[in-house]
Amino acid sequence: MTITITAFEWSPDGGKGLACDTRVRWALEEVGQPYEVRLVSFRAMKEPAHLALHPFGQIPTYEEGDLALFETGSIVLHIAERHAGLLPDDANGRARAITWMFAALSTVEPPILEHATARLLEGDKSWSKERLPLVQDRVRDRLKQLSSRLGDADWLDGPFSAGDLMMVSVLLRLRSSGILDEFPKLAAYVARGEARPAYKRAFDAQLVLYSGKPPTG
């Protein structure tokens, strides 16, 4: 059965790979599954046809036969559970890798999203300059704990897993802020993720779409 995912018709980041379809592309590349992409405009994302697939009007979605999923975490977990390459063989190791997926999305990403919101949506507000350091410190608190746990290991728990895929993807959102570079072990961890051939294929596939100018009209 053909796997079809959705992605932005035009990406605001100009191809930096920060849109969440890159996470799903990466997972599919790691397990060697081909996929097709349907591009969705910002306008179409809020219309009934797309809302039927994704109730929050976002990308990515995942369709395979009569299965339709949304939520990046759920899609990556679905891929990881059905194909070899993203979860360990033993049950306990699998449960721990899945734990790191949730940790990336539920514990590490929220302060990073709050930081992005503070810069992008509230950057012109009167409180922005005074508030931003508070938000940055919340991000640093999490990264300090994460760096301490990672230590000198290559990956969070044994071999590379879907947990690492998600954590690297979440941390990549911080690169332009400079905060990631304050944590050399995490910066090296992210670089190891980016160096994986599957990541490069996923990144290149979205770059081809987004490196041009935005569509007119």
Add this chain to the structure above:
Amino acid sequence: MTITITAFEWSPDGGKGLACDTRVRWALEEVGQPYEVRLVSFRAMKEPAHLALHPFGQIPTYEEGDLALFETGSIVLHIAERHAGLLPDDANGRARAITWMFAALSTVEPPILEHATARLLEGDKSWSKERLPLVQDRVRDRLKQLSSRLGDADWLDGPFSAGDLMMVSVLLRLRSSGILDEFPKLAAYVARGEARPAYKRAFDAQLVLYSGKPPTG
């Protein structure tokens, strides 16, 4: 094998059930698994013994034989996958229920957490009064989409599932703000969750611990 979870020694909400151990207790009650609770003080949560279990120094954790997990979402998924009662039997239905777990934690809870942060950690800041309505509107945007998807159904996708358990738990965090009551279908959905006998047992178990005064010293 005995299941042992961790919970706060003293809960700042005085027993409202908003600490995340309630979500794990609820899942264990739904599937009928007994469990033990180890209480952890705020100080002990940041010490090496607990950080070895939970790298971000939080509760709950989950121990069963030689398996140790952290992250509420991961723990609830682990329980749901190993015992009947929280996931449908068919593979596609299971994947969709897991999607709602991720939606609760990754899409609905972040703006709710931001709202809690704005009230609790930034309530005394000069920008608080002007900024809070912006944050509340981000919460409303999500709730509007969620209410639209739920419609007149009892649960998000067929019978009650781990996805509903997580979504109801996330929405409960909003009750004191009054925002939930702006969405009658969601308020009724949360009330249906609270009316489940398993939720009541979980709630009562934490209430016994937290309805007293904080420990001294």
